[in-house]
Amino acid sequence: MKDFLIVYSSKTGNTEKIAKALYTAAEERCDIATVHSAAATEKYKVIFAGYWVDKGEPDKEAQKFLQTLTEKKIVLFQTLGAEAESDHGVSAFANTGKYLNRRCKVIGTLSIRGAIDPKLIKGMLKMPPGHPHAPTEESKKRWLDASTHPDEYDIKKAESYMRKFIAFYDRFY
């Protein structure tokens, strides 16, 4: 019987990489599924729910999955184009809470930067000045900085997160 289930939503592969790093580090304690193929969640003690940040919120597929959970301990993990530990990242976690049943409990969070889909950047580069998503020097730098993530360090961070989480879980739960 596995204790943990990782369920993730990923459009361009960033969140999937983090989900797989978590899974590898959890060794035999964990199962993994996409939001489209999520197995029954009841038998697991903790659900690791992964999503990509879409306009400051979990993406739509993840929103649907999160709403199916009741009375669960949950670890949220997210990838986003902004800096992982930014205020925007924290807000995204807070917004994710809207999709959780009140009897669920978030017992951990992990935020990792992820490259932004080049198709989205191409579209934003065409936005006229004054448009909220029109390119600025600051936004272009942000897109460039994000473009190499998740990198090797991010993968190691996710693996280390899972190992520490398991030690914490075994001691306190």
Ligand SMILES: Cc1cc2nc3c(=O)[nH]c(=O)nc-3n(C[C@H](O)[C@H](O)[C@H](O)COP(=O)(O)O)c2cc1C
């Ligand atoms: C439509 C769209 C909206 C996005 N909105 C945000 C956002 O509000 N904040 C942010 O930091 N990143 C945003 N991003 C960037 C993604 O969250 C980031 O690239 C993520 O790592 C993608 O994960 P995936 O490869 O698993 O799909 C957005 C990307 C897309 C395509």
